[in-house]
Amino acid sequence: MPQSGRVKTVFEVGSVKLFFMSDPTPSSPDLNLRVRAYLMGLQQRIVAAVSELDGGSFVLDAWRKEPHETLQGDGITQILEGGAIFERAGCGFSHVRGPALPPSATHNRPELSGAPFEAMGVSLVFHPRNPYVPIVHMNVRMLWATPLGSPGASSTAGTAGSRPAPVAWFGGGMDLTPCYGFAEDAVAFHRSCKDALTPFGAELYPRFKQWCDEYFFLKHRGEARGIGGIFFDDFCELGLERSFEMMQSVGDSFLGAYLPIVHKRHTQAYGERERAHQLYRRGRYVEFNLVWDRGTHFGLQSGGRTESILLSMPPLVSWSYQQVNPPGSPEAALLTDFLPRRDWI
């Protein structure tokens, strides 16, 4: 797989052919190529599995930023709307380069604020039709930044000797947002998360689980978005190669973590009450993503591709004033028994 010199890789996705030319850096000969290949393959595997389960087809939209835009790069947005099982299921790959990392993206690395960067990732949010099937979110990504003041920061030319090694890290995770809580689903999902991480260190799951609880929290409601999962960012402490393996383990575990839950719940009968509750709970998803999610904000405010960023939005959502759930109802149990932080395993 690793090659020296300039490498051209071609991917065929449906009828669209995408290729990528890279001039590998000395420090990691072809890491960006291998990460890109992994991510595009992961997207295809997920889309194929979900499409087969649902019976509906994903629209495939391969895009490329225009030369005059601030962000440069390309991506593939795939989305299934109006499916039998999934009312809206978006799964996007993107690979962008920008002139300056915003402060929001360098929370833990202020020294990289304003540095030229490159980011690639797969991000998905699935909104099922049946209110008993939980919403799911998964993301795996890699970022590179070239610290300002280093010789290569403002130029891609130059000899290998004068070019600084960019700083790189991984991020991602997955989390579940049920409208109706089922303890066995939460336990199974968290077990998959844990199993994906344990080979890389026993302490990772509890750390990333807590991070997820803290990140996916609606401060203005004092309410978690869902029953959590795992979340990590700025991760390279195992070294780049091993950290990449960990990210792959998370990505690879997604289908096994989520599809069994879909299988179990998607035929469960429901009525207007459950549907109304689902539309109302989806409002919380919108509030989190548009008010608090750093990735969404960064994307929308920095010139990202709006329709691809907002594939996380639900197909249909409602708001109503001070909705109160009857005590003892399954709707109330979501708030009392599932959203408060719990150790599921």
Next chain:
Amino acid sequence: MPQSGRVKTVFEVGSVKLFFMSDPTPSSPDLNLRVRAYLMGLQQRIVAAVSELDGGSFVLDAWRKEPHETLQGDGITQILEGGAIFERAGCGFSHVRGPALPPSATHNRPELSGAPFEAMGVSLVFHPRNPYVPIVHMNVRMLWATPLGSPGASSTAGTAGSRPAPVAWFGGGMDLTPCYGFAEDAVAFHRSCKDALTPFGAELYPRFKQWCDEYFFLKHRGEARGIGGIFFDDFCELGLERSFEMMQSVGDSFLGAYLPIVHKRHTQAYGERERAHQLYRRGRYVEFNLVWDRGTHFGLQSGGRTESILLSMPPLVSWSYQQVNPPGSPEAALLTDFLPRRDWI
């Protein structure tokens, strides 16, 4: 009306009695009382007129912040849900005091960042059921801030001589967001806006019209929220009394600007296509308010009352990927003929 000394004012709103004790400052003997009385009266007039037109009743929710909360104060939220004409119509009065103005609220007055403040206002957003009736937003508000470093900044006690005059200003405006554009409605609405401002200076309407166009703009879509109206902030250039009169003129003009449009459009027949377009366009409203609106963000992130702030959210909203309107359709005309900036009068 003006009185000297300590004043107690009692308002009865439905079955709820609210009162307000004030120790007037020397510079404006009872301005805060008079502004509060005006705002509560305005809310009642609007709610009564809309309730009569719709036939449905507003829920009245009088609230008060708990002593342990960062923001202190009270308010009255009134909201009509599931009405014959209005699917969701919220109109809120609030009056809060906080220890420190956030930078977002002192954009044009950085010297007041972090200053103790008091704010009161009426804010409304109406979401009609019929897609041909436009969404409307109106807000009038007054803010006081006591500059840091002045003797009275951290205390309300002290003699009249040592107490600094707080800095005060007005803000507000109104704007219209149609799903289907009608030039005559846009012209009539803008004419009402202009008529409200002209007695206070011929240059105010064009200035506030432009400000509105700039403020209510979805940068991530390159799209205006609606056909505009007027918006102003940090306004005290006519002196406090005359500026208050201008704010009243804006508030007083609201019903006359909006209700004739509702009357004209609410019986216009529509079908599934128009309803789908309406739900989709409402998504833009959500995007603007949650991603860009400074007031919403400030409120949600600083401990404001979530359910009252989010009365602007539509009752039902949809998102779908890259919706394209047929060329020449009225849905397409909204984007080509109405949302781009225009001088309507």
